[in-house]
Amino acid sequence: MNIKQNIVTKNPCYTCGRTITVKGLMIHSVGCPQPRASVFANNWNNANANVCVHAVLQADGTVLQLLPWNRRGWHCGSGSNGSGNNTHIGVEMTEPDTIQYTGGSSFKDLNPAATKDFVAKTYRTAVELFAYLCKQYSLDPEKDGVIISHSEGHKRGIASNHGDVEHIWNKYGLTMAQFRRDIKKAMGGNATAGGTEQNAGNAPKSVSKGDTVTFTGGPVYKSSTAAQATVNKGITSKCEVTAVNLKGTHPYHCISQDGKGVYGWVNAESVKEVSTTAGNAPKSVSKGDTVTFIGGPVYKSSTAAQAATTKNVSSRCEVTAINEKGTHPYHCISQDGKGVYGWVDKASVKK
Numbered sequence: 001m002n003i004k005q006n007i008v009t010k011n012p013c014y015t016c017g018r019t020i021t022v023k024g025l026m027i028h029s030v031g032c033p034q035p036r037a038s039v040f041a042n043n044w045n046n047a048n049a050n051v052c053v054h055a056v057l058q059a060d061g062t063v064l065q066l067l068p069w070n071r072r073g074w075h076c077g078s079g080s081n082g083s084g085n086n087t088h089i090g091v092e093m094t095e096p097d098t099i100q101y102t103g104g105s106s107f108k109d110l111n112p113a114a115t116k117d118f119v120a121k122t123y124r125t126a127v128e129l130f131a132y133l134c135k136q137y138s139l140d141p142e143k144d145g146v147i148i149s150h151s152e153g154h155k156r157g158i159a160s161n162h163g164d165v166e167h168i169w170n171k172y173g174l175t176m177a178q179f180r181r182d183i184k185k186a187m188g189g190n191a192t193a194g195g196t197e198q199n200a201g202n203a204p205k206s207v208s209k210g211d212t213v214t215f216t217g218g219p220v221y222k223s224s225t226a227a228q229a230t231v232n233k234g235i236t237s238k239c240e241v242t243a244v245n246l247k248g249t250h251p252y253h254c255i256s257q258d259g260k261g262v263y264g265w266v267n268a269e270s271v272k273e274v275s276t277t278a279g280n281a282p283k284s285v286s287k288g289d290t291v292t293f294i295g296g297p298v299y300k301s302s303t304a305a306q307a308a309t310t311k312n313v314s315s316r317c318e319v320t321a322i323n324e325k326g327t328h329p330y331h332c333i334s335q336d337g338k339g340v341y342g343w344v345d346k347a348s349v350k351k
């Protein structure tokens with residue numbers, strides 16, 4: 001899985017700035033034979049668009065993130081019990097161009113082998129993304145109502161009457177029950193133990209006034225409670241936290257220390273703690289951890305003599321493997337589309 005940020009800054013779901021407390025994740029399937037996520041991203045990056053999901057994913061593992069995860073999307077309409085848009089992140093899977101819709105959610109399969117392969121791959125991408133988001137928001141994927149399809153949302157009275165995703169999954173032997181189990185499995189042992197650094201609401205554990213943090217990009221507001229962002233900064237910047245209001249939706253007032261011009265209140269999800277022990281290796285990095293790669297050489301193996309490349313970027317990465325005996329002990333993969341992929345030195349990583 002490779003999450004690429006492609007925030008649709010013109011879409012009303014983005015510009016109105018409304019946020020939600022994430023209580024679950026809803027899976028959708030686009031309902032048209034279009035395998036490319038960028039087509040949807042381009043369509044929805046429009047002030048006149050009246051819907052938007054948080055992400056659209058592809059069979060090749062690409063995830064285009066269109067909205068900050070805690071922004072209120074508009075992906076499932078509403079039902080007799082309200083709207084899942086107020087509680088659930090919405091994610092669309094793309095569909096292969098080997099099917100042809102014949103009305104409603106019925107379709108003709110022009111190449112069953114290719115379709116099955118495509119659907120299996122988008123399923124896999126969805127499992128990985130949902131496992132990542134469940135960890136981020138401390139969600140138990142098997143708890144009732146947490147992971148639901150659009151059609152399950154309709155049965156629960158919180159979504160419009162659509163057949164996705166079962167209209168396509170069921171034909172290829174996939175079910176929502178299996179999906180929930182696979183997400184749990186993909187989360188590994190520490191599923192909802194709260195062991196991940198980003199818990200519900202997403203705030204780093206202990207950001208205090210005077211701390212230095214990494215702003216990882218996102219909207220900046222005039223006040224901690226402002227409904228609308230004054231600007232959206234697509235940059236990474238080392239900032240000082242000059243004020244904190246944990247009751248605000250944008251709890252941290254940040255000022256760039258590196259001349260990159262961040263000045264204002266930001267969301268908790270836009271901020272990463274910077275270890276105060278400069279240059280020191282993080283205390284305990286484990287497989288599955290999210291860390292900040294702060295720039296440096298990237299190697300093909302943990303023992304390689306020569307770097308494959310040097311990345312001068314700051315990137316949020318998942319540690320996907322560890323070899324403590326290697327000179328480059330951590331295998332890191334960017335979660336923010338910045339392209340870090342390989343083994344890195346301890347000194348290049350901050351927890």
Ligand SMILES: [Zn+2]
Binds near residue numbers: 150
């Ligand atoms: Zn849907």
